[in-house]
Amino acid sequence: MQVTETLNEGLKRGYAITVTAAELDEKVNEKLAEAQPEIEMKGFRKGKVPMPLLKKQFGPRLLGEAMQESIDGAMSKHFEDSGERPAMQPEVKMTREDWKEGDDVEVEMSYEALPQIPEVDLRTLSLEKLVVKAGDAEVDEALANLAESAQDFEARDEGAASEDGDQVVIDFVGKVDGEAFEGGSAEDYPLVLGSNSFIPGFEEQLVGVKAGEEKAVTVSFPEEYGAEHLAGKEAVFDCTIKEVKAPKAAAIDDELAKKFGAEDLAALKTQVAERLEAEYAGAARQVLKRGLLDKLDEMVTFDLPPSLVEAEAKQIAHQLYHEENPEDKGHDHGEITPTDEHNKLAERRVRLGLLLAELGQKAEVEVTDAEMTQAIMNQARQYPGQERQFFEFVQQNPQMRQQLRAPIFEEKVVDYVVELAEVSEKEVTKDELQKAVEALEDDE
Incomplete structure (x- = not known):
């Protein structure tokens, strides 16, 4: 077997792989010899069918398996020896359309390699975490809203x-x-x-x-x-x-508290304060995460696989089209050409995605089975009465499992980075936090 480099330009790679007819024949013979003891054929005892007859009967099918295994093996060895990882599934095609049994097999393999990610000293990161306390005014406002909803x-x-x-x-x-x-x-x-x-x-x-x-x-x-x-x-x-x-509006008293499952008004106030502070903490995390991603984006520069950027830009353009045209429910609107703004955003997302993946891999960040199960359950609730079918669909669909896993992995990597960074807290009002969150939405 011979592997020859034909292209090495930026992240683009090309290789010619040749598997000789002799190698294929040897692999077919190995498969036949391995299976021979268990094969039965009319006129012969089990395990005594002559090899030439076996080859005539099963050779063509085993030849196809041998070709696939040889090419897959060559690709795996190449990636193992080179240490490279393809950005997307490599494209593999035979170069001889007139190939026939007895000929060498020649294929072309091309792909875009994932770039080398530069080291980042996470301890040099300086981040600001916004903190909002649920004061009496915020609790009273929330109670008034509850009373209105229970009107x-x-x-x-x-x-x-x-x-x-x-x-x-x-x-x-x-x-x-x-x-x-x-x-x-x-x-x-x-x-x-x-x-x-x-x-x-x-x-x-x-x-x-x-x-x-x-x-x-x-x-x-x-x-x-x-x-x-x-x-x-x-x-x-x-x-x-x-x-x-x-x-x-309902009166803000113990009776209202009982309507919402609390023992009395004091208990309801405590619950409301806890819920508000959890909401504030969630919003503050969004702001903290954006600040973290912005700083990481400034710290690293490396080549990006064009195919990943192109795919991400198309996805962004498609998503924004439907957000701007909610009446168009189908996907027969023709191709949507990404703008320069879409491409720029795609480059940022791909760069940060690759960086976070690298950081997570080095830190051995893992998504547990329990976390995946919880994510699937949360998603399944959107399909009442069809939860079992959704579970089965996810189990049979690797791409869907990856879609559910990716955001969990990203959040865990963010947690890891935040732990290493220098984080200072800044107490702000609810309105200031709201403006910070709105600023994030305006920048998207």
Whole structure:
């Protein structure tokens, strides 16, 4: 077997691999000799089938296996001897289209090598960690939001007109072409105006009504309405307004606390403070991580595999296209050409991805089975009733497992780097933290 370098330009590599016909024949004979004792054939005892007959019967299939194993072996030995790692799956193709049994096998292998990553002294990194305490004002604000979410409704003064956000208690009968239709009637129905729980246009027409009034509401069912006999049809709902109620936030007391699973108001305040500080810590980590990545990006420079950058730029362009065109749900929009901005962002992501992978490998950072299981469970919750199928899909799909593993690995590498860096804490307000987080989103 002969491996000859044909290209060495930047990170691009090319090699010609030749496997002689004699080598292939020897490997086929080895496979036949190994299998011969177990082979049975009509007219011969087990293990006594002559080699020439075995070769005629099984040789062509084993020749293909021998070719594949020889080429794979040559590639593995090359990467082992050279210490290089391909950025993506190497491209391998036979160079002789007229190849026939008895000829040497000649193939071309080409790939882009992963670059040598320069050493980084992580102890020279200086990072700033924002800290926000959950004070009384923040806790009170959160409690007020909880009270509003647990709101009740109380009757407005007699003769008061309904407003958006009010609850109106109504009896109604819906008719199409003058005939009442099934499912179109109800009594004492509590409808919150502005909740968009009814057909578009229905709730708006009940703004300004008073208790005791009757109101004919005319709407059209959407064309895509679930019931075909009503889709696109105009309907009139004869409504009787029985009560008009204004929203009223729940009182901030022990009863509210019990609604949210706390023993009393003091316990609820403690829970709220802990939750707020956890949220602040999560947001502060985002800011810290961006600062870390920015500094690492400034510290290292190395050649990037063009194929990785191109693939990342296309993915960025595709993702941004759908974010900007949410109405386009499919992928038949044709090729989206990345801009210079997309390419620049792709270069940064690839550079940092390769650097973090190198740092993680040297630090022997690992993603545990328990962490992977938790990640799969979290993802599976998005498919209620199909959790088992999702688990099976992930188990059978290496690419999906890598997608779930990658962010866990990255976060663990970030933790490792932060531990070695010099980190100073800076206490800020909630608003200052919010501005810092918004600045991150603006830079993306």
